[in-house]
Amino acid sequence: MIGAGHAGLAVSRVLSEHSIDHVVLERGEVANSWRCERWDSLRLLTPNWQSRLPGYPYRGADPDGFMTMPEVVEHISGFAETVSAPVRTHTTVSAVRRINGGYHIATDDGELRCRCVMLASGAANIPHVPPLHEAVSGHIECFTAFEYHNPEQLPAGGVLVVGASATGVQLADEIHRSGRPVTLSVGEHVRLPRTYRGHDVLWWMESSGVWNQRYDELDDLERVRKLPSPQLIGTPEHATLDLNVLSTAGVEIVGRLGAIRDGCALFSGGLLNQFALADLKMQRLLDTFDDWAGNSELAVEVRPPERFAPTRVPTSPRLSLDLRRGEIRSIVWATGFRPDYRWLDVPVLNHKGELRHDGGVVVDAPGMYAIGLPVLRRRKSTFILGAEDDARELVGHLAHYLAQECPDAVNPAAPSWSQAADL
Ligand SMILES: Cc1cc2nc3c(=O)[nH]c(=O)nc-3n(C[C@H](O)[C@H](O)[C@H](O)COP(=O)(O)OP(=O)(O)OC[C@H]3O[C@@H](n4cnc5c(N)ncnc54)[C@H](O)[C@@H]3O)c2cc1C
Numbered sequence: 001m002i003g004a005g006h007a008g009l010a011v012s013r014v015l016s017e018h019s020i021d022h023v024v025l026e027r028g029e030v031a032n033s034w035r036c037e038r039w040d041s042l043r044l045l046t047p048n049w050q051s052r053l054p055g056y057p058y059r060g061a062d063p064d065g066f067m068t069m070p071e072v073v074e075h076i077s078g079f080a081e082t083v084s085a086p087v088r089t090h091t092t093v094s095a096v097r098r099i100n101g102g103y104h105i106a107t108d109d110g111e112l113r114c115r116c117v118m119l120a121s122g123a124a125n126i127p128h129v130p131p132l133h134e135a136v137s138g139h140i141e142c143f144t145a146f147e148y149h150n151p152e153q154l155p156a157g158g159v160l161v162v163g164a165s166a167t168g169v170q171l172a173d174e175i176h177r178s179g180r181p182v183t184l185s186v187g188e189h190v191r192l193p194r195t196y197r198g199h200d201v202l203w204w205m206e207s208s209g210v211w212n213q214r215y216d217e218l219d220d221l222e223r224v225r226k227l228p229s230p231q232l233i234g235t236p237e238h239a240t241l242d243l244n245v246l247s248t249a250g251v252e253i254v255g256r257l258g259a260i261r262d263g264c265a266l267f268s269g270g271l272l273n274q275f276a277l278a279d280l281k282m283q284r285l286l287d288t289f290d291d292w293a294g295n296s297e298l299a300v301e302v303r304p305p306e307r308f309a310p311t312r313v314p315t316s317p318r319l320s321l322d323l324r325r326g327e328i329r330s331i332v333w334a335t336g337f338r339p340d341y342r343w344l345d346v347p348v349l350n351h352k353g354e355l356r357h358d359g360g361v362v363v364d365a366p367g368m369y370a371i372g373l374p375v376l377r378r379r380k381s382t383f384i385l386g387a388e389d390d391a392r393e394l395v396g397h398l399a400h401y402l403a404q405e406c407p408d409a410v411n412p413a414a415p416s417w418s419q420a421a422d423l
Contacts, residue, residue, distance in 0.1 A: 205379075
């Protein structure tokens, strides 16, 4: 197993249930991404009761609250301890190669051989920044979501936040509250209210079955896997954070950043269409919830259906912004994340560098699996509550593979991995 985030640890727990010998290699500490790669004020956007892992529900006093990063680290570390996950921390995997009968794993702390390998190294290892960032002149300070920790880091003056999904709206809100003028560049986005008919919107996503939709039942899987994260924030007030909230607060909304030419940022004029599309999709999702509520005994204590005002289109949104004038002093790129597979020496990536897999079963690499990627086996796959179902199905596949290909490996007396020197 490569990676001791919640997904790798969930798989570890299920492997132990199957008595399949394994080791979890982690380059940092357990829950490393939450310790090292998130901004200071971040809270989960999923409510605490949804942070359940196999056999490990949330047991705190605030099931409807949203965990801070130290609380997430504590929760995941507590899970690792409870299930006695065999984690080797501070062990970075530098290469994975195919060998006869399995895989050779090179790390900065020795080498291993194993029959199966589970890639649980995360879906958000590297912030994605569009190539046009190269045209930003040096006097503007740029930050990715990994480099940004709090507004005090930013120079005084205007800030351009590029991207309006969960990260972008949260950072635009925080930076605006720090007193800096914020311009938010908005492309395709997913609008959601924090609460709907008296329940958290993610309660609806789970209860109605939307989050449980399987990857092999979705019409356009590739598109669904690339959908941006929803415009949501977890706050003690359970506040909605959409573009109407931000523009009312004074954030300037502009279209998608299309180019930087001669020192000017050029924005798309398609805000009307972007907003109409996001409003329509939200409306359809709420219709789905209403249909489900009308037919389900689970939908108790729900209030009458609600509808939300359309996203307000600015009267004359700016189409360009001269970055040389000094109005903008920094840019925060909230343009998404991607996995890092530079250490994977097995030909399993497509021409875009994406892992070729069928629901987490890696294509053309028997015994290799992946977990934690967007819509891996269900819409909920990348979230904490999505790990258990995926882990159970993938470990079921893996156990079957071991039983077929190397029957000795399912016998606990015959480890399915070993130090390379032992073989
Ligand atoms: C900003 C942000 C906010 C999010 N908010 C929520 C939320 O509110 N609720 C929710 O449910 N989900 C949320 N997610 C999604 C999801 O839970 C995280 O992406 C989560 O970290 C994924 O878990 P994971 O175990 O797959 O990967 P990670 O937690 O990233 O774990 C992967 C582990 O692999 C290790 N690793 C990577 N490469 C190597 C290597 N070569 N050798 C050894 N170890 C390696 C890393 O150090 C890391 O510890 C959020 C994601 C992001 C980016």
